[in-house]
Amino acid sequence: MPTIAKKYTERQEQIAAFANALGHPVRVAILELLASQSCCYHGDLSEELPIANSTLSQHLKVLKDAGLIQGEINPPKTKYCINRQNYSLASQLFAGFFADSLATEFSKDGIVLCE
Numbered sequence: 001m002p003t004i005a006k007k008y009t010e011r012q013e014q015i016a017a018f019a020n021a022l023g024h025p026v027r028v029a030i031l032e033l034l035a036s037q038s039c040c041y042h043g044d045l046s047e048e049l050p051i052a053n054s055t056l057s058q059h060l061k062v063l064k065d066a067g068l069i070q071g072e073i074n075p076p077k078t079k080y081c082i083n084r085q086n087y088s089l090a091s092q093l094f095a096g097f098f099a100d101s102l103a104t105e106f107s108k109d110g111i112v113l114c115e
Helices: 010-021 025-035 053-065 084-102
Strands: 069-072 079-082
Touching (some): 010 084
Antiparallel strands (some): 069 079
């Protein structure tokens, strides 16, 4: 029996990649810290966040792989920046995703109303 592979749209794949990257509070904290900077962050993020360097490196890799940050993540060079283009794309995709969901009509009990 042949296996039928589900095909997801590029939009669905991108939303899922960004959502996965945002799926841990440490990664959210990293993004908030970097977004609050007027330029790229130079320094040791482990001084800002209460986690081990090895754990921090893993979280930075996830964010970089998703395209939400850019820069050098290997010591001794430390430079971290928000990838503004992808950050903007994530914002647009999530806004559209949630707006589309809110357009669905529900009953007072939260059940989707079908015609």
